[in-house]
Amino acid sequence: MKLTFRWYGDKDAVSLDKIRQIPVISGIVSAIDDILPGEVWPQEQIEAIKNKANAHGLEFEVVESVAVHEDIKLGEKSRDKYIENYIETMKRLSRAGIKVICYNFMPVFDWMRSNLRFKNEDGSESLAYEHDKVIKFNPLTLSEDLNLPAWDKSIGKERMKKLLDIYNEFTDERYFANLKYFLDAVIPAAEKYDIKMAIHPDDPPWSIYGLPRIIGQERNFQKFLDLNKSAYNGVTFCAGSLGCYKNNDLEKMIEMAKGRIHFAHLRNVKIEGEKDFRETAHPSVCGSLDMYRLVKKLYDTGFDGYIRPDHGRQIWGESGNRAGYGLYDRALGAMYIAGLIEAIEKEAKNV
Ligand code: DNO
8 A cells, every 4th residue: 555645736835845754655646736627638747746746755646636527527519529638638647657547526516515614622623514504505606605625616607507507407317327428438548548547436425406426325336336347447435525424334335346446535524413524633533434444444355556644634723725635634644544554564464
């Protein structure tokens, strides 16, 4: 297993100089900043990220994310052109040595929270989700109030309204069919270029504003894996996204996706209601998930891919970073995960 760390490029308050000082981090997970979904990634910009990482003794083998253009999700005629662009980007990424692409198929919004500064008892701050609050937000003006990295801020109000109207007519089946169309087109390219595709679960894995959000509940998990049975059609095992839904049995889901998990995001959440949760520090004792058992299950099922710590709390007065992506708490998370891995590996090998 390789422990990695997300880096948001030159504008990231968490610089590569800092990341390289976290022990046992082998590489960064990154993407070209500010590129619009659907555009072909310029080779020089891909190489530039790689060169910067390498100059700091870090690898660049995982991209998070290559965004899927909305027309592909909608199943518009223009999707073929965007799929072609996607495949060209994959080809260029493979030239730079990229092994895994993390992407998602969430309509319109990426991940969602209701509070970016939930005050914990110890004075730290967490990202939190309360469903009643989220559904009261006006989705048309949401990105003015909430600044979540990964949201496409180029969608104006009018387009947003249109999208919401169109998606409200969608059934999950139709959305699955559009995902299958995308997978059947890109997975042969993934095989050719030896790049593993790792879909990120919807976060949280339930519908909001009537949008189809189909990835992340156990009942749909096998269905996703069966859409295209290539081992290159895999998942990002995001413990926090999957773990905030109380009906998910995470260890069972690891078993289901054996050999198809190409990337893991490990973080803990505290489930506080049917559809309410708060992000916590990484250790098991802090949240609802047993992180030891998850890492152990990953190890026992032969997972040998990339892991990264996920969102951190805001601690020690850190400021100026993207929501969830400060340095301190993620570095603590990385060390905790590194400890779990060392113990599990040594115990298994009896050393
Ligand atoms: C949130 C991230 C997501 C993720 C994308 C992958 O912190 O985990 O934004 O990068 O959904 O496409």
